[in-house]
Amino acid sequence: MIPARVIIAYFSPTGGTKKVALALKDGCSAALVHQVKTPSFTIKLPTTEVPVTTFNCLTAKSRHKDLQLTANDLFILAYPVYFGRMPWALSEWPALKGNGATAVVVSVYGNRAIEDGERETMMLLKEHGFKVVGAIEAIAEHSQERTLAQGRPDEQDQADFKTIAAQLLTAIKQGLPEFEFDATTPLKTPGKAPAVPRILERQRCDDCGRCARMCPMQIIDPDTLEVPEDKAHLCMGCRACMAVCKLDCRGLPPQVMAAVAARMAQIKAANPERKPNVLKLAH
Ligand SMILES: Cc1cc2nc3c(=O)[nH]c(=O)nc-3n(C[C@H](O)[C@H](O)[C@H](O)COP(=O)(O)O)c2cc1C
Ligand code: SF4
Ligand code: SF4
Missing domain, CATH: 3.30.70 (Alpha-Beta Plaits)
Structure with a gap:
């Protein structure tokens, strides 16, 4: 199906997830353009009138704002991974109604690991009435330690997101089954913030x-x-x-910052490689 609307929601406390969401928005808009090629020139025309919009779901107030989708819509939810889990604020989203819309989860993480965040967010969207068909795993600067994945998403990532958006929309147009994921194994215990700012x-x-x-x-x-x-x-x-x-x-007080920096130095040493952005589809 060609979606009637593409809505990209993002939960982005420090801006990295928002960058990924906006790059995906550009990628989706570009992928919904129809190219007419002649021997001498190419004309780019919108395939249909498909609006591609964003929705900032950071505040509790925004998550009480009516957000009703239909079975013809595509909903993309971008969130940051916290201690291998979804931010627990998102489990309180009373106004989100999937009504059978197709959904894709975007896990943005700081080059360590996603662990249970992806399947937890898939479970959340299923509970809200979505048909989850895939996931995107994307890297952004680590918000606890900026030198981890520093500068990401960078130019290479922006190019990746464009490709990923095009591949995603091609697959959705062709039709995708529901993504199979483990909804039964208990989720890992949530991590604890080092201190309250x-x-x-x-x-x-x-x-x-x-x-x-x-x-x-x-x-x-x-x-x-x-x-x-x-x-x-x-x-x-x-x-x-x-x-x-x-x-x-x-x-955070200087002594807490020092403890976080020491812990993050270990995480950085254990994850020296540049991790890739990945598209996972149901097949
Ligand atoms: C409390 C906290 C826990 C985090 N846990 C993880 C983690 O488990 N794995 C990881 O790779 N990144 C982790 N990160 C990094 C964020 O997922 C990453 O920086 C994300 O891009 C932040 O999004 P934002 O810039 O939109 O706030 C954590 C960040 C914070 C603040
Ligand atoms: S008080 Fe805690 S939950 Fe609230 S914005 Fe600050 S870090 Fe986030
Ligand atoms: S700490 Fe003070 S200046 Fe900073 S955002 Fe809060 S109220 Fe405003």
Whole structure:
């Protein structure tokens, strides 16, 4: 089938997943262009009026916004892998209704491993009424340690995403069965964030409240701008609150940063190779 609409949702606390989603959007738009070749020139025409749009699903508010799909739509969900799992904020998405739409999961990870994240996200989409037909595995800079997969997605990745989008749409046009995945083995135990980010330099904070509004878990108190003790266990360590702070006054204490850096140095040493972007389809 040629999809009636392509909707690419992305959950991107620090921007890497968004880069992958936007590259896939360009790739899908390009792949939905029909080329008419003559001996002397090529005309590019849209195949049909297929809108390719994005949906930012970072905040709890966005996940309460009506998002109804139909059996003729293609839904692509890009998320970052956390400790080999899906960000747990995504399990709370009441407004998402698949209604039989075709779906593809995009696992964006920092050159270590995806582990259970992919099948967990497939399970989520199945529960929301989607027909999952495939998965994309993509690399972006590690948001805990920027020197891991530094600069990715880069030019080579952008070219990969274009190819992957074209291959995906060709396969979808031809028709794909449901992707088979293991939905029964228990998922690995979720990892724990090293510490909850705090305001480290109070005098610089201008109380803009962006960190509280952007926290996917909505655990930052809008008055104190801190995470109360009884909600600290809900922090995913996603760093959205740090990334949105334009005054750069929110972060982790130096001793926590040092411990994270030491752990990440081990992960980096164990994963020195450039891992590829991969398209996996149901066959
Ligand atoms: C708390 C946390 C856990 C992470 N766990 C993994 C992991 O298990 N495997 C991996 O390869 N990358 C891991 N990463 C890296 C992210 O998946 C990767 O950097 C992703 O691109 C971040 O997306 P964003 O830039 O959209 O926030 C982790 C990052 C954070 C912050
Ligand atoms: S408080 Fe925790 S969950 Fe909320 S944005 Fe910051 S790191 Fe993410
Ligand atoms: S985003 Fe930064 S400046 Fe704004 S309230 Fe939060 S910590 Fe303060």
